[in-house]
Amino acid sequence: MTSNMRPLNSKKGEVPSHGRENCGVSDQAFHGKCQSCDGVGKPSYPRANGVSLKESGTCNFSCDHANALLVDGPKGSPARPGHIDSAVCAQHGCLHAKNESCMPCNDLQQESDREQAGDTLDDLFFFNDEEDDDIDWEPSARLAENRWFCLNCTMPNLDEVKHCLNCHELKGSEVAAGYDVFKTHIARAALVSADTASVLVSTAIGFDERMLLHSEMEIKPNPHPERPNRLRAIAASLAAAGIFPSKCALVPPREITKEELVMVHTSDHVESVEQTKNMLYSYFTSDTYANGHSACAAKLAAGLCADLASLIVSGRVRNGFALVRPPGHHAGVKQAMGFCLHNNAAVAALAAQKAGAKKVLIVDWDVHHGNGTQEIFEGNKSVLYISLHRHEDGSFYPGTGAADEVGVLDGKGFSVNIPWSCGGVGDNDYIFAFQHVVLPIGHSCRILSDDVHVNCLLRRKVVGYT
Numbered sequence: 001m002t003s004n005m006r007p008l009n010s011k012k013g014e015v016p017s018h019g020r021e022n023c024g025v026s027d028q029a030f031h032g033k034c035q036s037c038d039g040v041g042k043p044s045y046p047r048a049n050g051v052s053l054k055e056s057g058t059c060n061f062s063c064d065h066a067n068a069l070l071v072d073g074p075k076g077s078p079a080r081p082g083h084i085d086s087a088v089c090a091q092h093g094c095l096h097a098k099n100e101s102c103m104p105c106n107d108l109q110q111e112s113d114r115e116q117a118g119d120t121l122d123d124l125f126f127f128n129d130e131e132d133d134d135i136d137w138e139p140s141a142r143l144a145e146n147r148w149f150c151l152n153c154t155m156p157n158l159d160e161v162k163h164c165l166n167c168h169e170l171k172g173s174e175v176a177a178g179y180d181v182f183k184t185h186i187a188r189a190a191l192v193s194a195d196t197a198s199v200l201v202s203t204a205i206g207f208d209e210r211m212l213l214h215s216e217m218e219i220k221p222n223p224h225p226e227r228p229n230r231l232r233a234i235a236a237s238l239a240a241a242g243i244f245p246s247k248c249a250l251v252p253p254r255e256i257t258k259e260e261l262v263m264v265h266t267s268d269h270v271e272s273v274e275q276t277k278n279m280l281y282s283y284f285t286s287d288t289y290a291n292g293h294s295a296c297a298a299k300l301a302a303g304l305c306a307d308l309a310s311l312i313v314s315g316r317v318r319n320g321f322a323l324v325r326p327p328g329h330h331a332g333v334k335q336a337m338g339f340c341l342h343n344n345a346a347v348a349a350l351a352a353q354k355a356g357a358k359k360v361l362i363v364d365w366d367v368h369h370g371n372g373t374q375e376i377f378e379g380n381k382s383v384l385y386i387s388l389h390r391h392e393d394g395s396f397y398p399g400t401g402a403a404d405e406v407g408v409l410d411g412k413g414f415s416v417n418i419p420w421s422c423g424g425v426g427d428n429d430y431i432f433a434f435q436h437v438v439l440p441i442g443h444s445c446r447i448l449s450d451d452v453h454v455n456c457l458l459r460r461k462v463v464g465y466t
């Protein structure tokens with residue numbers, strides 16, 4: 001495996017000194033503290049196509065000792081992170097036992113100092129009084145004691161505020177209790193799949209509790225915006241509104257196959273995500289985490305999206321809602337980023353075509369541009385990708401999605417970007433864009449039928465990522 005990774009604390013152009021031939025760990029899964037380079041290596045955290053394995057207190061060992069830390073599996077499998085105490089350090093000649101100066105033995109307390117500004121979503125969510133509409137997460141900031149984080153949309157609010165300023169959720173709302181109600185309904189919900197009796201279902205929901213196991217293990221001052229409570233909040237709302245289970249059916253969960261994933265991602269990317277199941281926790285970028293359950297969760301999310309698309313195209317279901325995580329629209333052909341591991345929308349689009357759809361329209365109205373989805377389909381004229389997103393002339397994460405990005409080769413004209421020049425865009429702006437850009441283009445490409453129209457007000461209550 002090859003990789004274009006570089007340490008987060010390096011300057012552009014510098015190349016990590018660790019390689020497979022040195023450490024026995026694949027390039028896709030560089031470990032944070034070198035175990036076999038005799039003190040030459042420095043902590044390395046890949047940001048593009050690899051996994052950064054964070055370890056606490058690991059020392060410079062001989063190659064034999066490093067190999068002993070590898071989990072069972074083929075050569076090059078990533079090591080499981082662990083802590084080595086001072087006694088073990090002394091036994092293996094670590095300088096920390098003598099003068100407490102061994103860098104690989106330091107804790108991760110200065111991790112935030114190694115972050116590079118402007119490259120990841122944590123920079124977007126950094127506290128800024130002038131951009132408080134986009135504050136969501138401050139992994140490197142000092143802990144603010146007089147704030148509470150909304151369980152519905154994750155936004156921080158001042159302690160004296162009783163309702164979230166972003167989504168109006170009540171402070172201290174019982175999302176956990178609401179989710180418990182949702183769980184009790186799961187056993188009573190009807191199931192719909194290709195194998196069940198041919199009865200038309202109005203709405204199908206894709207969900208599996210194992211996706212809640214995907215969470216950031218490293219403790220930071222503020223919670224990560226893409227966390228399990230996001231799904232719990234949505235599920236609780238569905239139950240409270242009486243939508244589930246009375247008006248919905250459940251799609252049986254399954255993990256997407258590697259054969260399906262390599263239709264949109266490189267095999268190296270698929271393998272790098274799969275390797276995370278052998279690690280306690282790891283990072284693809286400083287804001288894109290994984291733990292031992294993340295590979296399974298990502299495959300479940302993609303599998304549910306694919307099966308929902310197939311059921312809709314085959315006529316078994318009128319519409320569907322994938323209640324899944326981790327999200328996917330930033331995951332490109334060969335890299336995980338922006339909280340996303342596998343591109344669920346891209347997998348679903350190909351599943352729809354396999355089920356009989358000749359053309360597919362993907363409409364993405366997340367505040368960020370879906371750079372991964374656009375990259376995957378930019379040369380494919382059978383998939384029309386339309387994105388409405390905040391852009392600010394490329395200064396807003398991820399920097400892509402300008403109006404002149406229209407696709408390449410056969411797909412030229414089938415990537416449509418509606419970039420907002422500033423924050424604060426409201427419902428009326430989105431409705432206008434849908435009525436005058438999205439729907440006309442969909443009709444002209446003969447993807448949308450003539451009776452499709454904007455029939456509901458778009459809400460700003462954000463409860464999930466694309």
